[in-house]
Amino acid sequence: MHINLTGKTALVTASTGGIGFAIAQGLAATGATVVINGRSDSSVQKALARIREALPQASLSGAVADLSNADGVDALIAALPAVDILVNNAGIYGLVDFFETDDACWENYWQTNVMSGVRLSRALVPAMVERGWGRVVFISSESGLNIPADMIHYGVTKTAQLSLSRGLAKRVAGSGVTVNSVLPGPTLSDGLAHMLDEERVRSGKTLEAVAAEFVMQHRPTSLIQRAATVEEVANMVVYVCSTQASATSGAALRVDGGVVDDIV
Known part of the structure; x- marks a missing residue:
C-alpha cells in the first residue's frame, strides 16, 4: 500500500520526541507538510534537523507552544497554516497514587491530555468540514480501557479522549472528515x-x-x-490519516500488543 499525502498539511502536537516524533516523520515520508510542535525552540529545531537528515526533501515547519493551557493553544492556532490533519498527541503521564493526586495534579492532566485536543479540534475542524476532507486522530492509550491502579488520573484522561473522539466523529458525520483514536500499549x-x-x-x-x-x-x-516501537504505533496513525482509511471513523484502534483482553 502506497500512502501519498502530498498537498496535505499535518499538525502533530508534542512531536519533538517519542511517538509524536515518529508520527511526524512517518507523515513527512508520505509527502505531507508537517508542523512540528514542542515547548521549546531548541527541541523543535532538533526535531526538524533529525527529520531533514532522514528525509532531505521533507516539507516541515516548527511551532513552539505549551499546550497545557488555553493561551498556549491560542498561540499555536494563530501561527498555523490551514491544517488538513490534526494528530492530538500532547500528553503527560506519571505514577502517582490516587490518594496523593490533589486538584492541581488532576487539573494539569485534564488541561494537557484532554483540553488541548478539545481546543485544537474546535478551532481547526470546521475548516476541514468546509473543505470536505480532514483527519483527526487522538493518541489515547490502552490505559483508557485498562485503568492502571497506580495512575488513575492518567487513565481517566485517556478514557475521556475516547469519548471525545467518538462524539466528534458523530458531529462531523458525512462531511469527509474522519475522527479516530489510536491506543498504544507499552511502547x-x-x-x-x-x-x-x-x-x-x-x-x-x-x-x-x-x-x-x-x-x-x-x-x-x-x-x-x-x-512496541514508536514506529509501529506511528504506522497505524499514518494509515488512519491516509485517503485509504476513508471508511474508518469513530474507531478506537489498538496498537497495544494485545494487552487489552477483549475480542471487540
Missing part, C-alpha cells in the same frame, strides 16, 4: 527508556530485553510479549 518511547535505564545498566541487558521483562511483569496479558 519504547523516550519516557519508558528513561524509566528502565537504571535496570538496563544494572543487568547489562539490552533495552529491548529489559522492556520485555517490564511488559510481562506489569502487562502480562500482552500477546506480543514485548514493548
Whole structure:
C-alpha cells in the first residue's frame, strides 16, 4: 500500500520526541507538510534537523507552544497554516497514587491530555468540514480501557479522549472528515527508556530485553510479549490519516500488543 499525502498539511502536537516524533516523520515520508510542535525552540529545531537528515526533501515547519493551557493553544492556532490533519498527541503521564493526586495534579492532566485536543479540534475542524476532507486522530492509550491502579488520573484522561473522539466523529458525520483514536500499549518511547535505564545498566541487558521483562511483569496479558516501537504505533496513525482509511471513523484502534483482553 502506497500512502501519498502530498498537498496535505499535518499538525502533530508534542512531536519533538517519542511517538509524536515518529508520527511526524512517518507523515513527512508520505509527502505531507508537517508542523512540528514542542515547548521549546531548541527541541523543535532538533526535531526538524533529525527529520531533514532522514528525509532531505521533507516539507516541515516548527511551532513552539505549551499546550497545557488555553493561551498556549491560542498561540499555536494563530501561527498555523490551514491544517488538513490534526494528530492530538500532547500528553503527560506519571505514577502517582490516587490518594496523593490533589486538584492541581488532576487539573494539569485534564488541561494537557484532554483540553488541548478539545481546543485544537474546535478551532481547526470546521475548516476541514468546509473543505470536505480532514483527519483527526487522538493518541489515547490502552490505559483508557485498562485503568492502571497506580495512575488513575492518567487513565481517566485517556478514557475521556475516547469519548471525545467518538462524539466528534458523530458531529462531523458525512462531511469527509474522519475522527479516530489510536491506543498504544507499552511502547519504547523516550519516557519508558528513561524509566528502565537504571535496570538496563544494572543487568547489562539490552533495552529491548529489559522492556520485555517490564511488559510481562506489569502487562502480562500482552500477546506480543514485548514493548512496541514508536514506529509501529506511528504506522497505524499514518494509515488512519491516509485517503485509504476513508471508511474508518469513530474507531478506537489498538496498537497495544494485545494487552487489552477483549475480542471487540
